[in-house]
Amino acid sequence: xxxxxxxxxxxxxxxxxxxxxxxxxxxxxxxxxxxxxxxxxxxxxxxxxxxxxxxxxxxxxxxxxxxxxxxxxxxxxxxxxxxxxxxxxxxxxxxxxxxxxxxxxxxxxxxxxxxxxxxxxxxxxxxxxxxxxxxxxxxxxxxxxxxxxxxxxxxxxxxxxxxxxxxxxxxxxxxxxxxxxxxxxxxxxxxxxxxxxxxxxxxxxxxxxxxxxxxxxxxxxxxxxxxxxxxxxxxxxxxxxxxxxxxxxxxxxxxxxxxxxxxxxxxxxxxxxxxxxxxxxxxxxxxxxxxxxxxxxxxxxxxxxxxxxxxxxxxxxxxxxxxxxxxxx
Amino acid sequence: xxxxxxxxxxxxxxxxxxxxxxxxxxxxxxxxxxxxxxxxxxxxxxxxxxxxxxxxxxxxxxxxxxxxxxxxxxxxxxxxxxxxxxxxxxxxxxxxxxxxxxxxxxxxxxxxxxxxxxxxxxxxxxxxxxxxxxxxxxxxxxxxxxxxxxxxxxxxxxxxxxxxxxxxxxxxxxxxxxxxxxxxxxxxxxxxxxxxxxxxxxxxxxxxxxxxxxxxxxxxxxxxxxxxxxxxxxxxxxxxxxxxxxxxxxxxxxxxxxxxxxxxxxxxxxxxxxxxxxxxxxxxxxxxxxxxxxxxxxxxxxxxxxxxxxxxxxx
Numbered sequence: 001x002x003x004x005x006x007x008x009x010x011x012x013x014x015x016x017x018x019x020x021x022x023x024x025x026x027x028x029x030x031x032x033x034x035x036x037x038x039x040x041x042x043x044x045x046x047x048x049x050x051x052x053x054x055x056x057x058x059x060x061x062x063x064x065x066x067x068x069x070x071x072x073x074x075x076x077x078x079x080x081x082x083x084x085x086x087x088x089x090x091x092x093x094x095x096x097x098x099x100x101x102x103x104x105x106x107x108x109x110x111x112x113x114x115x116x117x118x119x120x121x122x123x124x125x126x127x128x129x130x131x132x133x134x135x136x137x138x139x140x141x142x143x144x145x146x147x148x149x150x151x152x153x154x155x156x157x158x159x160x161x162x163x164x165x166x167x168x169x170x171x172x173x174x175x176x177x178x179x180x181x182x183x184x185x186x187x188x189x190x191x192x193x194x195x196x197x198x199x200x201x202x203x204x205x206x207x208x209x210x211x212x213x214x215x216x217x218x219x220x221x222x223x224x225x226x227x228x229x230x231x232x233x234x235x236x237x238x239x240x241x242x243x244x245x246x247x248x249x250x251x252x253x254x255x256x257x258x259x260x261x262x263x264x265x266x267x268x269x270x271x272x273x274x275x276x277x278x279x280x281x282x283x284x285x286x287x288x289x290x291x292x293x294x295x296x297x298x299x300x301x302x303x304x305x306x307x308x309x310x311x312x313x314x315x316x317x318x319x320x321x322x323x324x325x326x327x328x329x
Numbered sequence: 330x331x332x333x334x335x336x337x338x339x340x341x342x343x344x345x346x347x348x349x350x351x352x353x354x355x356x357x358x359x360x361x362x363x364x365x366x367x368x369x370x371x372x373x374x375x376x377x378x379x380x381x382x383x384x385x386x387x388x389x390x391x392x393x394x395x396x397x398x399x400x401x402x403x404x405x406x407x408x409x410x411x412x413x414x415x416x417x418x419x420x421x422x423x424x425x426x427x428x429x430x431x432x433x434x435x436x437x438x439x440x441x442x443x444x445x446x447x448x449x450x451x452x453x454x455x456x457x458x459x460x461x462x463x464x465x466x467x468x469x470x471x472x473x474x475x476x477x478x479x480x481x482x483x484x485x486x487x488x489x490x491x492x493x494x495x496x497x498x499x500x501x502x503x504x505x506x507x508x509x510x511x512x513x514x515x516x517x518x519x520x521x522x523x524x525x526x527x528x529x530x531x532x533x534x535x536x537x538x539x540x541x542x543x544x545x546x547x548x549x550x551x552x553x554x555x556x557x558x559x560x561x562x563x564x565x566x567x568x569x570x571x572x573x574x575x576x577x578x579x580x581x582x583x584x585x586x587x588x589x590x591x592x593x594x595x596x597x598x599x600x601x602x603x604x605x606x607x608x609x610x611x612x613x614x615x616x617x618x619x620x621x622x623x624x625x626x627x628x629x630x631x632x633x634x635x636x637x638x639x640x641x642x643x644x
Contacts, residue, residue, distance in 0.1 A: 013643075047643075047644070050438070050439060051438075052435065052438065052643070052644040053643040053644065054643060071443070072441050072442070072443045073441075075438075075439065075440060075441040075442075076441040080439035080440075082432075082435035082436065082439050083435075084432045084435070085432040085433065085435040085436050085439075086431040086432040086433045086436075087433060087436070088338070088342050088433055088436075090342050090345040090346065091338070091341060091342055091345075095338075095341055096436075099334060099337075099338045099440070100440055102331070102333070102334030102337060102338075103331045103334040103335070103440035103441055103442050104440060104441055105331065105334075105441075139436060142436065142439075142440070143439070
């Protein structure tokens, strides 16, 4: 059964289209990563799920409820860590969690939840004095109250140090083990790679890819890179021959004694044998698999979706300088 | 029914604000201090045997104090209303825009609270805070009244406390309505200041101006003028639509009865025209029930309008 179903969702803000004809299904029990550069429409999509903003067109169903008409029913079973939120400065951490307990009308121990997110010691302090990371944990604690069936986390690790991000990841995974569906957005790739069953990549309001990480790797042309240390010089003619091999996308010199070859995994052996057949000894070679970041860039940089595998050079440049291509790590 | 959760949160939040501590202190000084000054000092000093000493001290000496110079009138309930209106407005006008600007509204509405819960909860929470501050002031005044041996007139004093609480709620509602309609804190601040100016200063002149304008317009199109009495009635009717004026008149009625209460703060022109009318009976549209309805409408209408707008807004 689907936990989240978006069908043809479009959101227009005055003259800006934030999300365009987005259709997406997240299955129950799944951990779904929603990736995209800043401004791609991730938060708008999440805001539509929560009825913070209303779509211009399309239907949104969350946990079998219409997100617009039955938003309270949706939020009764959903824990949310919103993006760009703030705490109530004058209320203590415990008062925040008590507010969540009251609102959800559940019987939960605020201290236990605060302990779980690592705020046990700060429960009696006013949240106005919390750091960014503590505020993030506090919102997570409020989200976890009442064991929700769905967790919606918008940029959950922003403001957290590496240890905090790791704890956040562990909490997400333990919730997923419990059967909770997790939908989270991020531009931090390792995080997605570490916890997600599937990812969707959003770019300028459009969903450009939805797949498992392996699936994305296979579909994308961000291939493995092969580095070969050669024992003799490689002439231009041989380079041209290599470039024409099946499954090879690029061949370049890498220093005096090296070659960098972009190719499918299957083509690796052919490249090496071709070199040796032409009298160039191969001393060593290593491969690096395309990282998620490469995939991400491949999907978000090109103005034509990489999945459609148009030839590389033609259209990539015009978008290469947009803000969104900066990927902080 | 999670409006209780929101109301509790609002109350817990607002009760820790320095603004509230300040207004509570202010009410305590204002109500308690005025009572102490009036009954403890001014009326206590009357020498034996004079008329003032023979006349026992009554609550109405202060809480029903009206002075009328014809064009300008002053009353203690009127002053209290002005102060309370200001404090209640400032307690609520930022309650939604503020949360929208900081982003804490996202926490509030991530939880299973509907937008109606949010508006109702905020109204009740903030009202509770204003009423609590007010009650502290009245309680202190009451202590002073007892201590100075003032005749308590509880039948008038207690309803006045209740009326004052209603007025506070009306202005909390007005501020909340503004907050729901405004796009930013700045907008809400300006709108609140403008509206306060209208209620406190301009409403009277506008109310007197409208009948004159109608009369003038009627004369221009040759429909003949409207009678003096009708014009005065319309003018006073419009004045009573102001929550401050409705409250002031109702408070006067508690101490002076219906007919005199309509005249204690009226201009000489109004007194001359309305005096004979009120002698017979108070018309429905000037009645205490009607004025109470006006006050209740000022509690209900702004939050309904505010909710209507907030429900439709993207956060």
